[in-house]
Amino acid sequence: MTLKYWGKRDKDLNLPTNSSISVTLSQKDLRTLTTASCSESFEKDSLWLNGESHSLDTPRTQQCLKDLRQYRKELETADSSLPKLSEMKLHIVSENNFPTAAGLASSAAGFAALISAIARLYELPQSASDLSKIARKGSGSACRSLFGGYVAWEMGELADGHDSKAVEVAPRSHWPDMKACILVVSDDKKDVPSTSGMQLTVKTSSLFQHRVDKVVPERFEQMKKSIRDTDFQTFAELTMKDSNSFHATCLDSYPPIFYLNDVSKRIIKLINLLNESAGEIIAAYTYDAGPNAVIYYEEKNEAKVLGLLHAVFGSVDGWSKADSTSFIAPSFEVEASWGAGVSRVILTEVGEGPQDSQEVLINTDTGLPK
Numbered sequence: 001m002t003l004k005y006w007g008k009r010d011k012d013l014n015l016p017t018n019s020s021i022s023v024t025l026s027q028k029d030l031r032t033l034t035t036a037s038c039s040e041s042f043e044k045d046s047l048w049l050n051g052e053s054h055s056l057d058t059p060r061t062q063q064c065l066k067d068l069r070q071y072r073k074e075l076e077t078a079d080s081s082l083p084k085l086s087e088m089k090l091h092i093v094s095e096n097n098f099p100t101a102a103g104l105a106s107s108a109a110g111f112a113a114l115i116s117a118i119a120r121l122y123e124l125p126q127s128a129s130d131l132s133k134i135a136r137k138g139s140g141s142a143c144r145s146l147f148g149g150y151v152a153w154e155m156g157e158l159a160d161g162h163d164s165k166a167v168e169v170a171p172r173s174h175w176p177d178m179k180a181c182i183l184v185v186s187d188d189k190k191d192v193p194s195t196s197g198m199q200l201t202v203k204t205s206s207l208f209q210h211r212v213d214k215v216v217p218e219r220f221e222q223m224k225k226s227i228r229d230t231d232f233q234t235f236a237e238l239t240m241k242d243s244n245s246f247h248a249t250c251l252d253s254y255p256p257i258f259y260l261n262d263v264s265k266r267i268i269k270l271i272n273l274l275n276e277s278a279g280e281i282i283a284a285y286t287y288d289a290g291p292n293a294v295i296y297y298e299e300k301n302e303a304k305v306l307g308l309l310h311a312v313f314g315s316v317d318g319w320s321k322a323d324s325t326s327f328i329a330p331s332f333e334v335e336a337s338w339g340a341g342v343s344r345v346i347l348t349e350v351g352e353g354p355q356d357s358q359e360v361l362i363n364t365d366t367g368l369p370k
């Protein structure tokens with residue numbers, strides 16, 4: 001989501017029209033926790049999401065389960081002493097500690113956690129890149145979430161998608177002082193789901209072709225280099241330009257798709273003002289398929305960036321973990337009306353990929369959610 005995935009060349013295999021890059025955010029702040037179990041006594045595959053029964057009967061999810069079972073089956077065929085987990089039904093329980101289906105990448109975290117939990121249960125030897133190809137079939141953006149830190153999804157060329165996978169650009173430890181402030185503008189379910197939105201853009205936007213032929217391939221290389229060089233100026237400029245380019249193709253779709261609203265646009269102006277007054281780029285905005293802003297900045301500039309954001313949005317929830325005594329007030333006039341429309345902030349940073357947890361969400365006696 002710092003270099004956007006938008007457009008599929010194959011809808012069933014979820015193969016993209018361009019490579020993309022994202023920063024995996026810390027699970028201290030935004031987390032999906034998933035427990036997977038299987039038993040001969042389970043009658044059907046079941047998922048409970050945030051306390052409610054949730055369908056697994058979508059073609060995408062079915063494909064993910066099928067691929068995982070296939071890998072498990074290979075292990076069982078090679079070693080007949082292994083329990084036949086591939087033949088048992090699964091019970092999966094998952095909780096997101098942030099709004100689901102609101103443009104905060106819940107499908108990405110959700111599918112990445114689902115694939116990782118089942119791969120762990122099945123004791124699969126496959127690498128994160130191999131598992132990312134399964135996650136990709138669940139939701140494109142999910143493939144990148146199989147890694148922590150800075151991640152690229154290489155679009156690949158093959159028709160069967162075997163080379164369309166996530167790879168690590170750099171681990172979190174390479175550039176650990178990347179911070180992010182999410183300004184939650186709306187946590188409603190979004191207007192146009194990503195899948196149908198991108199289909200419409202591919203079909204109707206003339207700008208889109210230029211984006212995938214020319215704009216993104218160049219930015220993909222430049223952004224990877226900026227990450228390797230920990231060059232925030234370049235990383236930030238590319239991030240903002242790519243967000244603009246993606247939303248321009250949405251506007252260029254017919255009928256147009258609007259993910260940004262007036263609040264989002266005000267935040268863009270605010271970040272521009274901040275960078276102008278600092279005389280360099282110290283913060284970058286980016287927006288996915290919704291109005292919520294993700295603002296990236298480096299820790300060394302936290303006092304200035306959060307100083308401004310707090311001056312404008314200080315009355316909403318989410319500031320408790322920040323050290324407000326260190327904030328530097330903006331050098332320009334902030335109008336009270338600018339603060340309207342943001343409901344909370346989430347202060348976070350670059351994080352690790354899927355982690356094992358001691359927390360178990362399933363009651364092992366009943367096989368049902370605790």
Ligand SMILES: Nc1ncnc2c1ncn2[C@@H]1O[C@H](COP(=O)(O)OP(=O)(O)OP(=O)(O)O)[C@@H](O)[C@H]1O
Binds near residue numbers: 103
């Ligand atoms: N923890 C989870 N486990 C399994 N599936 C999940 C989980 N969280 C979300 N999902 C699936 O993802 C769907 C939401 O995806 P959707 O693309 O609509 O929203 P989003 O991911 O929040 O937005 P975006 O991908 O644009 O950032 C849910 O309806 C559910 O099917």
Ligand SMILES: C[C@@](O)(CCOP(=O)(O)OP(=O)(O)O)CC(=O)O
Binds near residue numbers: 005
């Ligand atoms: C705007 C984006 O966040 C697109 C997310 O699209 P999804 O991964 O949700 O789409 P599907 O593959 O159809 O499930 C940009 C990005 O994450 O790079």
